[in-house]
Every structure is written in C-alpha cells, then in structure tokens.
Amino acid sequence: MTPRPGDPVPDFTLPDTSGADVPLRSNGAAATVVVFTCNHCPYALAWHGRINAVAREYAERGVRTLQICPNDAERYPRDAPDAMRARVEAGEFAGPYLHDGSQEVARAWGARVTPDVFVVDAGGRLAYRGAPDADHGDESLAAAWLRAALDAVLAGEPMAEPLTEPVGCSVKWRR
Numbered sequence: 805m806t807p808r809p810g811d812p813v814p815d816f817t818l819p820d821t822s823g824a825d826v827p828l829r830s831n832g833a834a835a836t837v838v839v840f841t842c843n844h845c846p847y848a849l850a851w852h853g854r855i856n857a858v859a860r861e862y863a864e865r866g867v868r869t870l871q872i873c874p875n876d877a878e879r880y881p882r883d884a885p886d887a888m889r890a891r892v893e894a895g896e897f898a899g900p901y902l903h904d905g906s907q908e909v910a911r912a913w914g915a916r917v918t919p920d921v922f923v924v925d926a927g928g929r930l931a932y933r934g935a936p937d938a939d940h941g942d943e944s945l946a947a948a949w950l951r952a953a954l955d956a957v958l959a960g961e962p963m964a965e966p967l968t969e970p971v972g973c974s975v976k977w978r979r
C-alpha cells in the first residue's frame with residue numbers, strides 16, 4: 805500500500821554503489837528525501853541537476869537525500885550497478901545512489917516513475933510525494949515543489965500541497 809502524506813513510510817536498507825548498506829533512518833536527520841530515479845530516463849536526467857542542487861543546499865540544514873535506482877538492470881543495462889557506480893565516481897550525485905535489485909522498496913513505497921520524489925519528516929512520516937517541480941524542461945523552476953516541501957518540514961508547518969503528480973518514465977519492473 806502506497807504511503808500517503810502523514811503515514812509512516814516503509815523502512816529499508818539498500819546497498820550503495822560501493823556495496824555499503826545505507827539505511828533510510830539516520831539519527832539526527834531533520835528530513836530525508838527519497839528519489840526513485842535511474843540513468844536512462846530523459847525526465848530523470850532533466851531533473852537530475854535540480855534534485856542534486858537541492859540535496860547539496862539542504863544537507864547543511866540536516867536533510868539527507870537518498871536516490872534509488874529500482875529498474876530491472878537485466879533489461880536496462882544502463883541502470884545496472886556498474887553504470888550507477890560510474891556516475892557516482894564522476895561526481896554526479898550529492899549523496900548515496902542506492903540499488904533496489906529486488907524492487908521490494910520501490911513496490912513498498914508505490915514508486916511509479918523516475919523520478920518519483922518523497923519527502924520524509926524526522927519522525928518517519930511522509931510529508932510530500934510527487935514531482936520536483938512543474939516542468940522537467942524548465943530549469944528555472946529549480947525543484948520548487950521539493951524545496952517548498954523541505955521548507956515546510958523544516959519549519960514544522962503543514963504542506964500546502966503534499967501531493968503532486970510524479971512525471972517520468974515508468975519504473976522498469978522485472979517480468
């Protein structure tokens with residue numbers, strides 16, 4: 805069942821590109837951004853820079869950003885762990901890039917597309933789910949919806965719009 809705003813989110817631990825296990829929960833995180841993304845989707849690539857700019861900026865305010873590739877790596881080799889590792893080593897990610905090889909985490913969270921953005925408050929409850937901003941093709945929007953969600957969570961205020969429609973390529977499920 806997909807978590808809705810206010811619901812506790814499913815816990816997980818997934819490997820990063822170096823093989824280290826990374827848990828969702830981290831003591832002291834003011835909020836956590838979870839982004840289901842990938843290496844090949846034009847929407848994920850268009851929003852990639854904006855999402856990572858937010859990750860870098862908000863890290864100073866205690867926000868963790870975990871990006872997860874849930875796609876079937878056999879059918880989509882550009883989303884395989886080696887390809888993920890190459891992007892991390894090239895400095896393209898502001899935080900851990902995790903591999904959901906079993907696709908269990910993506911299913912538990914109800915991820916549908918790449919990118920699918922979730923903001924989790926310090927108590928482990930979903931505060932926002934949707935797109936980073938209104939248009940993948942307009943870099944000037946600077947992930948405004950994601951920023952608004954984080955600003956509200958960090959201020960302890962309710963979200964004006966806790967759900968937007970995630971836009972992107974479908975998650976590539978194993979057959």
